Amino acid sequence: MNAELKSTHGLAPLAAVPLVSTGDSSHDAWRTAARGRLIAGGLPTPRDDAWKYSSLNLIQRRDLSPCTDYSVPAQLLASLPERQGVTFVCINGQLIAELSSGALPAGVRYTPLNDLFDSPIGAMQARLRADDSADQRLKLLNAVCCTSGVAFDVSAHQTPVEPVHLVHIATHHGHYPRTLVTLQAGSRLNLIEYYLSMDDSNSVSVPVTDIQIEHGAALQHTTLGLAGANSVVYADVTAHVGPDASYVHRSLELGGLATRLDLKVHLDARGAEATLNGLLLADKTRQIDIRTSMEHRAPNTTSSQTYRGVANDRGRGSYDGKVVVHRGAAKSDSRQSSRNLLLGPKAEIDARPQLEINADDVKCSHGATTGSIDEEVLFYLLSRGIDHDTARALLIFAFTDDVIATLTDPALRHAVEKRVLASLPTAALIRDFVQ
Amino acid sequence: MTTNTQNTAILEIKGLSAEINGRAILKGLDLHVRSGEVHAIMGPNGAGKSTLSQVLAGRQSYAITAGSVLFRGEDLLSLPAEERARRGLFLGFQYPVEIPGVNNVYLLKAALNAKRKQAGLAEVDAFEFLGLVREKMQLMQMDESFLSRGVNEGFSGGEKKRNEILQMAVLEPVLAILDETDSGLDIDALKVVANGVNSLRRHDRAILLVTHYQRLLDYITPDYVHVLMDGKILKSGTATLAHELEARGYDWVREEAAHT
Numbered sequence: 001m002n003a004e005l006k007s008t009h010g011l012a013p014l015a016a017v018p019l020v021s022t023g024d025s026s027h028d029a030w031r032t033a034a035r036g037r038l039i040a041g042g043l044p045t046p047r048d049d050a051w052k053y054s055s056l057n058l059i060q061r062r063d064l065s066p067c068t069d070y071s072v073p074a075q076l077l078a079s080l081p082e083r084q085g086v087t088f089v090c091i092n093g094q095l096i097a098e099l100s101s102g103a104l105p106a107g108v109r110y111t112p113l114n115d116l117f118d119s120p121i122g123a124m125q126a127r128l129r130a131d132d133s134a135d136q137r138l139k140l141l142n143a144v145c146c147t148s149g150v151a152f153d154v155s156a157h158q159t160p161v162e163p164v165h166l167v168h169i170a171t172h173h174g175h176y177p178r179t180l181v182t183l184q185a186g187s188r189l190n191l192i193e194y195y196l197s198m199d200d201s202n203s204v205s206v207p208v209t210d211i212q213i214e215h216g217a218a219l220q221h222t223t224l225g226l227a228g229a230n231s232v233v234y235a236d237v238t239a240h241v242g243p244d245a246s247y248v249h250r251s252l253e254l255g256g257l258a259t260r261l262d263l264k265v266h267l268d269a270r271g272a273e274a275t276l277n278g279l280l281l282a283d284k285t286r287q288i289d290i291r292t293s294m295e296h297r298a299p300n301t302t303s304s305q306t307y308r309g310v311a312n313d314r315g316r317g318s319y320d321g322k323v324v325v326h327r328g329a330a331k332s333d334s335r336q337s338s339r340n341l342l343l344g345p346k347a348e349i350d351a352r353p354q355l356e357i358n359a360d361d362v363k364c365s366h367g368a369t370t371g372s373i374d375e376e377v378l379f380y381l382l383s384r385g386i387d388h389d390t391a392r393a394l395l396i397f398a399f400t401d402d403v404i405a406t407l408t409d410p411a412l413r414h415a416v417e418k419r420v421l422a423s424l425p426t427a428a429l430i431r432d433f434v435q
Numbered sequence: 436m437t438t439n440t441q442n443t444a445i446l447e448i449k450g451l452s453a454e455i456n457g458r459a460i461l462k463g464l465d466l467h468v469r470s471g472e473v474h475a476i477m478g479p480n481g482a483g484k485s486t487l488s489q490v491l492a493g494r495q496s497y498a499i500t501a502g503s504v505l506f507r508g509e510d511l512l513s514l515p516a517e518e519r520a521r522r523g524l525f526l527g528f529q530y531p532v533e534i535p536g537v538n539n540v541y542l543l544k545a546a547l548n549a550k551r552k553q554a555g556l557a558e559v560d561a562f563e564f565l566g567l568v569r570e571k572m573q574l575m576q577m578d579e580s581f582l583s584r585g586v587n588e589g590f591s592g593g594e595k596k597r598n599e600i601l602q603m604a605v606l607e608p609v610l611a612i613l614d615e616t617d618s619g620l621d622i623d624a625l626k627v628v629a630n631g632v633n634s635l636r637r638h639d640r641a642i643l644l645v646t647h648y649q650r651l652l653d654y655i656t657p658d659y660v661h662v663l664m665d666g667k668i669l670k671s672g673t674a675t676l677a678h679e680l681e682a683r684g685y686d687w688v689r690e691e692a693a694h695t
Contacts, residue, residue: 377532379489379495379516381534381537382516382517382520383493383516383525384517384520384542384545384546384606385521385545385550385606386542386546387517388517391517394537395537397536398585401535401536401585405536
């Protein structure tokens with residue numbers, strides 16, 4: 001990176017931002033040192049393989065200092081889908097109690113991250129830090145800048161039915177939410193997260209989510225990306241899945257100027273299972289990058305990934321999915337499917353499923369396709385009297401159904417369908433079909 | 436055989452030639468079909484049977500290089516596929532496509548409404564429509580779960596073909612072209628499909644059965660049988676011609692045509 005760019009890049013203002021004490025002097029010292037290294041080293045460039053598809057040029061000139069404005073953008077809250085269960089609303093990473101509603105289900109404990117900082121965080125330290133690699137640079141940025149966050153802990157064998165909703169609102173500049181989720185043995189949780197910002201917001205969200213799922217526990221985790229037209233989101237999710245435990249992650253990337261999701265799943269013990277589903281909707285000039293890393297570290301582990309991308313106009317997307325079956329992880333079963341639909345000559349989606357197998361007796365499959373609307377299928381609809389525009393809109397919508405159909409919450413599914421419909425120029429034509 | 440002189444012309448194909456990617460498939464094909472008639476188009480693989488079906492239904496990937504097609508006196512080839520369907524042309528596909536995410540019933544309703552709109556009729560009442568679909572489903576011995584599934588999603592070969600005939604039954608076309616409707620069917624499914632087609636034979640409707648084997652014609656007796664080879668109709672006859680083809684194959688037709 002040249003000197004001129006470096007002097008203007010968005011990390012420089014961080015030097016002047018007071019770091020909130022975590023109450024743990026060694027962690028404070030680590031943060032101060034990490035901040036120095038971040039500012040000196042800058043953000044990764046497209047030369048770093050991990051950032052080849054999702055360039056950080058978009059944010060080089062944005063002020064990344066943490067925003068401490070906690071005023072409420074009421075319209076955003078009104079745009080949320082109907083919800084059952086408890087809702088936590090955070091503005092610029094800060095939990096706003098008066099906006100939050102509903103009762104926390106029995107067995108689910110919530111701790112503001114500030115309180116975690118107040119107590120000795122020895123055991124937590126590893127979960128709160130990151131290293132200097134290009135892969136983790138944004139996570140490191142979060143580790144340095146996050147001023148608050150939330151931790152959920154579900155007690156052993158508690159299986160609340162109602163979901164927990166976590167709403168992240170960014171207004172401007174840097175937004176560094178930090179979420180820790182721990183499911184103790186045999187417990188269950190349905191966590192639904194929303195990322196929102198206004199269309200005129202220049203926010204850069206760098207959320208980091210750390211998940212531990214213990215023996216026989218099951219987490220359903222859905223993230224709905226609804227950021228405004230000029231916002232950027234770089235999310236990092238790491239999940240450790242224990243014996244006979246399961247993790248389901250669904251990401252619906254429907255907004256923002258640019259979104260990147262780094263999803264790292266560790267199937268750490270026998271019987272661990274993960275299902276990842278995602279929908280990327282890259283219209284206008286939107287850029288959406290999904291990077292998944294699935295580590296089969298133990299025998300009899302199962303993973304399945306289904307990603308669907310639709311790119312229109314100058315939209316760009318990528319799916320970079322890496323599955324590693326480690327030595328000794330016999331009888332691992334892994335499936336990967338990435339299908340992408342290009343609707344314009346300037347739209348682009350790159351799919352890179354990768355498989356690295358270091359064990360015998362495993363079952364792995366992967367497939368990736370990128371293409372335009374299937375003429376044969378289109379003809380079938382035309383031959384039934386459906387006009388061309390309706391048929392096309394219908395097929396685009398149907399294409400997204402592989403992922404949308406996995407949403408079990410009807411209100412959420414409806415909200416996502418509405419959003420997908422709104423992105424189609426001919427939405428009105430097919431409304432009857434999808435009600 | 437139906438010989439009512441009152442029958443009106445449904446389809447008049449004259450000298451039809453079509454190609455795909457520069458390769459000529461149809462080479463001057465003539466065919467006349469009147470209302471009330473069932474015609475079988477038979478021929479060996481690669482003769483152009485499916486091309487004929489798709490060209491008539493309006494598939495754009497074929498280029499028409501010569502000839503004309505009148506559908507009830509109207510120039511068919513100038514109409515896009517969806518307009519042909521709305522005017523009463525129906526193609527039962529050899530390989531019906533699966534469209535997960537598009538519900539069977541919604542498609543059927545939209546198809547019927549498109550046709551009704553063309554005829555100046557109001558949209559079908561949702562309740563009546565469901566009643567109609569259930570009645571036709573019974574005819575085709577289709578499972579109730581069909582109602583909630585995506586178009587042909589996860590259907591067996593037989594179910595897909597039954598679904599095609601179900602659509603035909605609901606849409607009540609003036610001309611139904613059934614492309615290899617018998618392929619991939621076991622004998623029970625074949626009987627159900629044939630029974631469905633037979634129940635749809637009417638004085639004001641014509642049916643074009645495109646088939647490779649005579650088997651289907653054991654259950655649906657055609658008024659006329661045509662042999663399509665080398666891109667044109669080489670021989671026409673009655674139902675007995677199908678039996679002759681079954682016994683003797685197709686080569687003799689070409690030899691005979693070469694001598695006339």
